[in-house]
Amino acid sequence: MRTTIILKTASNYLLPVLLVFSIFILLRGHYLPGGGFVGGLIASIAFILHSFANGLNKTKELLIVHPGFLLPIGLAIAFMSGLAPVVLFDLPFMTGLWSHDPVAILGSVGSALFFDIGVYLVVNGVTLTIIFTISESA
């Protein structure tokens, strides 16, 4: 695949910017529109753009692990965040647990944040797995 040098250069700068932006969206989902799902999509866009510009193999080197591996990790984190109230306080599944003192930048941290992080990883993993599989077989 032929790519322009402009895209190639831009993608190297865009990758970190998009990743930071995706994390911003993830955290913003706390009180405002955003959250794990859309954050995960943005993060996967960052990698997909990188793979368009530099080829799939370069992106795979960058990722180290296969994106499919993010699925069980994300699911496990989300599942734990639901289980935490059951195990720790004997409250019903998925009860929101919140810290009393707000953390700087983030605001108050609760189990919902970890659920969102789980969603973020799962969405990222699924999208990348799908796109990589399609572009490998194409």
Next chain:
Amino acid sequence: MTQQLILYPLFLQMAISIILMFGWSRIGFQKVFSVFGSILSVGLAVWLFSYIWTNGTQTIQAGNWEAPFGITFVADMLSVTLVLLTAISGLAVSIFSGGSVLKDRLRFGYFPILHFLLLGLNGAFLTGDIFNLYVWFEIIIISSFVLITIGGEKAQLEGAVKYFTLNILASMIFLTAIAVLYGITGSLNMADLAQQVALVENRGLVQITALLFLIGFGIKAGVFPLYFWLPASYHTPPFAVSAIFGGLLTKVGVYALIRVFTLIFVNDPFLNNIILIIAILTLISGGIGALVQNNMRKVFSYLIICHIGYMIAGIGMFTEMAIAGAVFYLVHDIIVKTNLFMVSGVVYRIKGTNSIRDLGGIYANWPRVSLLLFIPLFSLVGIPPLSGFWPKINLIKAGFAGGSYITVGAIIFASFITLVIIAKLWAEVFWKEGKELPLRSNFGYFSKMTTAKRLQFIVPVTFLSIVSLYIGFGAEHIQELSARIADELVNSQGYIDAVLKPKN
């Protein structure tokens, strides 16, 4: 801790799936762990069952939001019975999968998806919120899409397209029905809906909504005239997948029908009559469809449809005895249908084909295996004292009590036709002189398998046969159980109180 017990089956299946996904490419590990997890889930289901049996209906509010607003999980006798049956069939299919599903399929996450399917089934049985029910249905159908297409053979994809189209349609109708219901009452909690719907003035609107639910669940359950996707797709995937589909997927539709039409839309002769008519047509058309098929799995697919009719008839008659019959049939049917598809899997491995015309001579070569396969086949027919016999007595009695003689006629007709089909099948497949079939190269014939591999086929069939025999010979227990379930379903105030009036 015990209040959370309701959710433990869900936690367990979720945890099994996640752990299996960590071992994505290690098939050996997945086989062992899936069986191990399934054994645990049977234990857990037995625990839950006995807890509910002694303590009555239990509820829990996920997220700790109060009842009409939060998502309620309710475990009444019907739910926990189905959770137990799911666990039992799940265990059998998990063992069977290890032996019968090809490595190429297992490599693509067969086992994690199988456990996601079981998670969805458990969730659908335990939830007390109609929108949440929809979400579990989605989990079930997404998992089933993967299972039905995994492997990607041409016939499989063809079946999957039909399966996919009609199930998506059913989901959309179901979702529309929920939207209308929410528009009328402003609630999604099933117990709350039961109270709200009774107060609605505009009965016509309620009936239309009920019909939407009937169509949506009817497609999933495979009732007349919405069943055509079922025989078109169930014979294509691997046998283990057919087994779990045949045993449990249509039954979720039946469960949803039972739940909705005993709790929310009740005391409506118009609806009950429609359900009865559908039941009669399902019994007749399914039975006749099965008569003309040549592929063993297609015969069983049509028999699934035919026998769904019994359960729907039970809902339609809507007396305590009829519902007890329907529930008893449900218990019997889940075990037997799962087993039948595994039986066809064993036959396929012995002879390399599933075409009834070509099969034959199995009894002469494999007498002991044949006798084992005899049990599920004739349990289905319901030759007393095998398990299919008892629920029909309930249904026929209820039919006579209610004066619906056409229903009784249809039930007897369907039983008779099942007898004819199974007798023909037995004669053709097991007794007839076997033809010399051309040997297939690279095919794992039963005769060439090691004993350990054979056990993976025989153990699950034996296990479910024993359960069927228990349902037949211990019919008194199951009858007591179904009578209790029917009592809970007909007097739904207990369910409503359990959800809306927490004990503390």
